[in-house]
Amino acid sequence: xxxxxxxxxxxxxxxxxxxxxxxxxxxxxxxxxxxxxxxxxxxxxxxxxxxxxxxxxxxxxxxxxxxxxxxxxxxxxxxxxxxxxxxxxxxxxxxxxxxxxxxxxxxxxxxxxxxxxxxxxxxxxxxxxxxxxxxxxxxxxxxxxxxxxxxxxxxxxxxxxxxxxxxxxxxxxxxxxxxxxxxxxxxxxxxxxxxxxxxxxxxxxxxxxxxxxxxxxxxxxxxxxxxxxxxxxxxxxxxx
Ligand code: 6PG
Numbered sequence: 001x002x003x004x005x006x007x008x009x010x011x012x013x014x015x016x017x018x019x020x021x022x023x024x025x026x027x028x029x030x031x032x033x034x035x036x037x038x039x040x041x042x043x044x045x046x047x048x049x050x051x052x053x054x055x056x057x058x059x060x061x062x063x064x065x066x067x068x069x070x071x072x073x074x075x076x077x078x079x080x081x082x083x084x085x086x087x088x089x090x091x092x093x094x095x096x097x098x099x100x101x102x103x104x105x106x107x108x109x110x111x112x113x114x115x116x117x118x119x120x121x122x123x124x125x126x127x128x129x130x131x132x133x134x135x136x137x138x139x140x141x142x143x144x145x146x147x148x149x150x151x152x153x154x155x156x157x158x159x160x161x162x163x164x165x166x167x168x169x170x171x172x173x174x175x176x177x178x179x180x181x182x183x184x185x186x187x188x189x190x191x192x193x194x195x196x197x198x199x200x201x202x203x204x205x206x207x208x209x210x211x212x213x214x215x216x217x218x219x220x221x222x223x224x225x226x227x228x229x230x231x232x233x234x235x236x237x238x239x240x
Contacts, residue, residue, distance in 0.1 A: 001225040004208070006235045010196045013231050014047040017139065018057055020192050020227060024137045029065055034102075035136040036126070038069040038180065040149065041084030042141045044194045049091035063098040067126060071138060071185065072150040073106035075115065075167070075176035083108060112167030112176045119178060120164040132164060135188040138180075142195050146203050146214030150179035153214055182218055189224040198233040205237030 007013040021037065028035040039045055051057055070084055078086040085105040093103060104122050107115045127133040140148045150168055151159045158168055164184045168177050185191065193216070195204055207217045208228065219226060 002220075002228070003225065004228045004230065004235075004238070004240055006240065007229065007231050009231050010044070010047050013194060013196055013229050014051050016229050017048045017192060017194055018051050020190075020229075021052070021137065022060060024190060025062060025066065028136050029062060034065045034067055036067045036069060036133070038071050038135050038138040038188075039084075039088060040071045040139055040141045040194075041073070041087065042143075044141050044196050045139060046087060046091050048139070048194065049088055053092045053095040058096055061096070063096050064102070066098070067102045067104060068093070068098075069104045069123065069135065070106050071140060071148075072177055072179040073108040073115070075108045075112050075178065077109045078105075106165070106178050108178065112169075112178060116163075116165045116167045116178045123164050132162075132184050132187040135185075136190065138185060138188045138191045140185070140191060140193045140216070140219065142193060142200065142203065142207070142216045144199055144203055146207060146211070146216045148193070148216040148219060149185065150177035151182060151185075151215035151218075156182070156215075156218075159215070182215070185219060186221050188221045190227070191219055191221055191224065192227045192229055193219075194229050195234045196231045198236065200234040201236040204228075204230060204234050208238050 005016055007016055073084050074082045076082045106119045123133050142148050145153055159181050163181050165178055165180050170177055207214055211217045
């Protein structure tokens with residue numbers, strides 16, 4: 001099932017994303033001790049992180065019952081400005097009362113295959129699963145080329161493996177990344193895309209128009225739902 005919600009701007013989009021987190025939290029924690037959320041890197045989520053750390057939201061979230069994961073990581077030290085964990089820690093995790101054991105970062109400072117393998121072990125240990133985990137909620141972004149997480153167009157043989165996470169050298173960025181695989185993302189209960197800005201309008205139109213040559217167009221949780229949180233600029237080429 002797919003929903004599209006268009007906001008006036010990134011601030012309202014981020015508030016809608018926070019509402020999805022709170023709704024999912026209430027639903028999951030009504031029957032389970034904890035929930036699992038995977039977040040993306042890039043710039044769009046930073047507004048959500050700042051919002052969740054604010055006085056208006058910080059007290060509403062049961063941080064001690066939420067485990068946070070990443071959909072991908074750049075293979076750099078956490079101090080590097082490119083580090084997804086580093087940025088999320090600065091904007092959110094350093095400002096909220098969350099137990100350290102609830103934060104499951106991808107160790108981008110290690111050799112890529114080692115970092116990916118350790119992350120898979122951590123995920124399997126948390127979920128107690130031999131196969132793919134079922135994340136309760138995954139926040140995704142989307143690049144102008146239709147990539148999401150670090151699933152870039154033209155490499156589906158790499159990220160379509162039956163693994164939880166894989167290392168991946170992104171030719172055009174000349175850099176290593178570690179990413180959840182497409183099967184791992186599509187095994188989630190709920191996925192929410194956060195996409196903002198006029199530069200994304202064209203790719204939003206292609207993906208929501210059904211272009212399955214793009215990784216973001218292949219995100220479709222079998223047993224779950226996908227919500228597209230767009231601002232007006234990113235939604236300019238679609239009709240709802
Ligand atoms: C990353 C993200 C990536 C991101 C998109 C959109 O590590 O960069 O996981 O998939 O979501 O590139 O990035 P922006 O939000 O900066 O546009």
